[in-house]
Amino acid sequence: MSTAAAAARREHSGVVSWLTSTDHKKIGVLYCVTAFAFFLVGGTLAGMMRLELADPGRAFFEPGTYNGLFTIHGTVMIFLFVAPFGSGLANYLIPLQIGAPDMAFPRLNLMSYWLFTSGGCLILLSGVASAGGGAQMGWYAYPPLSAGRMSPGVGPDIWILGLGLVAVAAVMTAVNIVTTVFLYRAPGMTMWRLPIFTWNMVIVSILGLVAFPPALAGFALLFLERRMGGLAFAPAAGGDPVIFQHLFWFLGHPEVYILILPFFGVITEIIPVFSRKPLFGYTGFVLATLAIGALSTGVWAHHMFTTGAVDNPFFAAMTLLIAVPTGVKFFNWTGSMWGGKIVFPTAMLFSIGFLLNFLIGGVTGVMLAAPAIDFHAADSYFLVAHFHYTMMGGAVFGIFAAIYFWYPKMTGRMLRERMGKAVFALMFIGFNVTFWPQFEAGLRGMPRRVVDYPANAGYETPNLLSSLGYVVMAVGVLFFLADLWVSKRKPVEAGDDPWDGYSLEWATTSPPPEHNFDAIPPIRSERPAFDLHHEGADG
Amino acid sequence: MKPFVRYLWVLTAFGLGVGTLYWFIAHEVTGAVLLWAFGLMPLIVGLWALRHGASRNAPVAPEDDPNADPSTDAGTSVGSFPAVTVWPIFFVLGLLLAGAGLIYGLILVPPGLALAAFAIHGLMRESRQ
Amino acid sequence: MKRGLLVRAAAFAALSLLAVSCGARYGMPDPASKQGEATLDLWNVFMIAGIVVALIVYGLIAWSIIRYRRRRSDPEGARGASFRENLPLEIVYTVIPIVIVVGLFFLSVGTENEVTAVAPDPDLVVNVEAFAWGWRFTYPEQGVEVVSEPVGNDDAVGEGPELVLPSGQTTRIVLTSNDTIHAFWVPGFLFKRDAIPGRTTEFDVTPTTEGTYHGACAELCGWNHAYMTFHVTVVSPEEFAAWTASQSASSAVLPATSPSPEEAAA
Numbered sequence: 001m002s003t004a005a006a007a008a009r010r011e012h013s014g015v016v017s018w019l020t021s022t023d024h025k026k027i028g029v030l031y032c033v034t035a036f037a038f039f040l041v042g043g044t045l046a047g048m049m050r051l052e053l054a055d056p057g058r059a060f061f062e063p064g065t066y067n068g069l070f071t072i073h074g075t076v077m078i079f080l081f082v083a084p085f086g087s088g089l090a091n092y093l094i095p096l097q098i099g100a101p102d103m104a105f106p107r108l109n110l111m112s113y114w115l116f117t118s119g120g121c122l123i124l125l126s127g128v129a130s131a132g133g134g135a136q137m138g139w140y141a142y143p144p145l146s147a148g149r150m151s152p153g154v155g156p157d158i159w160i161l162g163l164g165l166v167a168v169a170a171v172m173t174a175v176n177i178v179t180t181v182f183l184y185r186a187p188g189m190t191m192w193r194l195p196i197f198t199w200n201m202v203i204v205s206i207l208g209l210v211a212f213p214p215a216l217a218g219f220a221l222l223f224l225e226r227r228m229g230g231l232a233f234a235p236a237a238g239g240d241p242v243i244f245q246h247l248f249w250f251l252g253h254p255e256v257y258i259l260i261l262p263f264f265g266v267i268t269e270i271i272p273v274f275s276r277k278p279l280f281g282y283t284g285f286v287l288a289t290l291a292i293g294a295l296s297t298g299v300w301a302h303h304m305f306t307t308g309a310v311d312n313p314f315f316a317a318m319t320l321l322i323a324v325p326t327g328v329k330f331f332n333w334t335g336s337m338w339g340g341k342i343v344f345p346t347a348m349l350f351s352i353g354f355l356l357n358f359l360i361g362g363v364t365g366v367m368l369a370a371p372a373i374d375f376h377a378a379d380s381y382f383l384v385a386h387f388h389y390t391m392m393g394g395a396v397f398g399i400f401a402a403i404y405f406w407y408p409k410m411t412g413r414m415l416r417e418r419m420g421k422a423v424f425a426l427m428f429i430g431f432n433v434t435f436w437p438q439f440e441a442g443l444r445g446m447p448r449r450v451v452d453y454p455a456n457a458g459y460e461t462p463n464l465l466s467s468l469g470y471v472v473m474a475v476g477v478l479f480f481l482a483d484l485w486v487s488k489r490k491p492v493e494a495g496d497d498p499w500d501g502y503s504l505e506w507a508t509t510s511p512p513p514e515h516n517f518d519a520i521p522p523i524r525s526e527r528p529a530f531d532l533h534h535e536g537a538d539g
Numbered sequence: 540m541k542p543f544v545r546y547l548w549v550l551t552a553f554g555l556g557v558g559t560l561y562w563f564i565a566h567e568v569t570g571a572v573l574l575w576a577f578g579l580m581p582l583i584v585g586l587w588a589l590r591h592g593a594s595r596n597a598p599v600a601p602e603d604d605p606n607a608d609p610s611t612d613a614g615t616s617v618g619s620f621p622a623v624t625v626w627p628i629f630f631v632l633g634l635l636l637a638g639a640g641l642i643y644g645l646i647l648v649p650p651g652l653a654l655a656a657f658a659i660h661g662l663m664r665e666s667r668q
Numbered sequence: 669m670k671r672g673l674l675v676r677a678a679a680f681a682a683l684s685l686l687a688v689s690c691g692a693r694y695g696m697p698d699p700a701s702k703q704g705e706a707t708l709d710l711w712n713v714f715m716i717a718g719i720v721v722a723l724i725v726y727g728l729i730a731w732s733i734i735r736y737r738r739r740r741s742d743p744e745g746a747r748g749a750s751f752r753e754n755l756p757l758e759i760v761y762t763v764i765p766i767v768i769v770v771g772l773f774f775l776s777v778g779t780e781n782e783v784t785a786v787a788p789d790p791d792l793v794v795n796v797e798a799f800a801w802g803w804r805f806t807y808p809e810q811g812v813e814v815v816s817e818p819v820g821n822d823d824a825v826g827e828g829p830e831l832v833l834p835s836g837q838t839t840r841i842v843l844t845s846n847d848t849i850h851a852f853w854v855p856g857f858l859f860k861r862d863a864i865p866g867r868t869t870e871f872d873v874t875p876t877t878e879g880t881y882h883g884a885c886a887e888l889c890g891w892n893h894a895y896m897t898f899h900v901t902v903v904s905p906e907e908f909a910a911w912t913a914s915q916s917a918s919s920a921v922l923p924a925t926s927p928s929p930e931e932a933a934a
Contacts (some may be wrong), residue, residue: 115631138888247569308861335757379887444695445884448886
């Protein structure tokens with residue numbers, strides 16, 4: 001392979017080097033940037049929905065178009081933004097945090113990036129440019145709605161294909177992460193000294209390996225049913241649509257932990273650093289994450305309480321139990337702040353915002369775990385508000401915290417703190433104004449996924465507030481983009497360790513050299529960079 | 540035994556155990572099969588690792604030794620890392636072509652798969668260099 | 669300090685109990701069925717437990733942030749305390765949530781059994797068939813059928829056919845679908861159930877309050893999902909008997925009542 005070998009020896013610069021590089025740091029940044037671009041698309045779709053729902057009556061979209069909007073919005077946010085952003089961070093950070101020169105399988109890593117990107121583009125395509133109808137069956141694509149007669153056109157086929165590519169990419173990344181962490185740690189970096197972010201990514205990856213294949217099988221059967229006369233989910237032929245729900249939610253529920261655990265990890269890196277304290281209860285925290293991972297494989301059918309076809313008490317018990325390790329984490333985070341000397345840069349503010357929002361998501365999750373309450377609240381706007389409090393108020397706030405925390409490491413430049421605080425204020429206020437009223441609309445009886453709702457039924461004020469809150473959040477995101485632009489135009493040197501950080505990535509330069517470390521310091525605790533910079537200190 | 544193999548056994552036991560528990564509580568076959576399959580996945584990797592020398596008597600690896608010095612790793616090669624590769628792009632293009640064939644016409648499937656196979660071949664040759 | 673805390677906790681608990689006994693609903697609609705009342709009781713327990721837990725956690729976070737912020741008087745590199753763990757404390761904050769969720773679990777199973785219980789001998793059976801996009805309500809014993817007009821694009825949301833039920837009597841709903849998955853949701857009864865093709869699902873509802881209530885399809889079922897609405901009208905058993913008689917006489921006539929805004933908002 002003389003051409004490729006020659007290319008390998010050539011000086012790497014420009015776009016081509018970014019698109020063919022197997023350096024985990026470049027792939028990680030590519031992942032994050034691509035995922036963030038998908039976020040802007042998904043956010044725009046959300047804005048179109050809020051525009052339609054701002055007042056009763058149908059003003060802008062045909063019902064089918066609207067169904068396409070929330071289908072693509074959900075798919076994009078879950079599979080193309082939050083999860084891949086976690087993969088991107090993991091790609092960038094894990095080798096640095098464990099003192100490895102790269103991921104275990106660099107070519108596989110690049111391949112998973114390309115699968116993810118092309119799958120993502122297919123998913124976007126499936127919503128807009130498909131003959132005979134786009135993907136309009138919701139992000140969980142239940143048959144029979146998604147199977148043939150009721151969803152004609154090639155949109156759903158392209159959507160399934162895109163999702164398949166993204167799922168394969170996720171499995172590849174998971175294999176890569178688990179192998180890297182198990183086999184490529186630096187001397188002294190025992191499993192019980194791993195940074196929490198890395199620990200969480202290991203558990204996320206194992207969950208991905210468990211959860212993605214069944215969903216791929218489900219989607220393959222769905223594809224067969226649409227294109228080739230398969231009958232697995234066709235009741236008239238002895239098939240059962242409920243089986244698809246099992247296959248899908250066996251992915252779908254671990255998936256929400258795949259989405260949130262990386263950002264549990266992120267804020268667990270950030271909070272102790274800015275509290276100027278060690279993490280409180282490291283062992284308990286890791287055990288709690290393991291418990292969440294374990295329990296999350298046994299909760300899938302709480303999405304199916306209202307089918308009357310599953311063992312509700314079993315899934316209610318597992319779902320309620322999962323609140324325990326999550327609660328333990330809240331005490332870890334609070335305990336890490338307790339007795340500290342807390343400073344509040346933007347990354348810390350977003351982490352605290354994460355705590356405040358996620359708690360509401362968690363508490364309402366416990367309510368939904370009770371089947372009797374779920375019978376009322378399932379598939380209502382109460383549910384929509386609940387999962388946005390965990391996914392948006394939690395995971396997305398975690399993403400912004402991660403960006404403000406690690407951007408200096410990735411680029412060597414600082415983001416502007418004052419702009420960052422404005423971003424946080426707008427996002428936090430906008431988020432709560434958007435989603436709090438939806439709890440109320442849902443309890444009053446507003447179903448999700450409706451293009452229109454009756455006037456005078458108590459839905460108007462909550463919906464108007466939601467739409468206004470969206471505008472505030474959108475301004476926050478624009479501020480953030482401006483912050484990125486300013487930091488590029490007028491760079492402020494970051495230095496190697498601007499935050500007085502703990503984990504190993506703060507012991508190398510910003511940005512790190514191609515081989516990551518010129519010399520790896522001795523690793524004697526879970527805070528090697530701190531030990532290096534504060535010899536003999538204990539605080 | 541390397542510690543990671545122990546993690547694999549724990550995962551196996553967990554998957555098989557929960558699957559069995561679920562079967563006896565819920566009597567629902569889809570979920571039980573999924574959970575049992577989850578138990579088998581780490582078992583495969585664990586057995587492979589056993590066959591390839593993850594034996595009980597191996598010395599503690601430096602990454603598992605809490606007192607290891609960075610220098611204990613000096614000189615051991617972790618293999619070489621490739622700088623750039625174009626094959627993943629070709630592989631994905633091949634997959635896209637084959638996938639489009641499933642939707643728009645089966646005529647596109649063979650060239651798509653051929654391109655993907657060619658890319659895999661290229662990747663393998665590249666990684667053996 | 670400690671006693672003050674106890675007193676405040678007791679006062680809060682008393683206030684919460686008061687809220688329950690005064691019929692606080694924390695956003696839930698006023699239940700119009702026996703089953704809905706059971707759900708509301710469970711909801712109030714979960715809501716109070718949730719509020720108490722949230723207040724405690726928010727209090728701890730707020731206290732940490734305010735009390736342990738770095739002050740102007742602290743030197744630039746000031747560091748906090750160095751404790752890393754506290755095993756007894758960690759055990760306590762693991763065990764207490766376990767106790768709470770175990771309690772909530774048994775309460776929720778009890779309520780679920782109450783809500784999904786089917787009477788051996790219901791007073792009335794109604795077959796509900798969901799289709800894209802509308803509803804067919806059949807009263808087999810009375811020989812009455814009410815069916816949606818086919819939903820067109822310009823149909824106003826919130827309208828639809830009328831499901832008439834007698835108050836105080838147990839009605840068995842037999843739910844089916846012949847095309848895709850729908851869900852039968854009456855917010856006033858605090859209950860929904862999926863209608864899945866190939867499956868028949870049954871549940872009982874015992875309406876307690878006369879009035880008209882919104883109903884909707886709650887599972888995405890395609891183009892006109894939002895317009896797949898209906899109404900439930902609960903009337904006295906005598907009125908119900910009169911209604912069925914008039915219906916069997918001229919089955920084309922649909923009841924013309926539609927909900928007033930106040931009832932709809934309830």
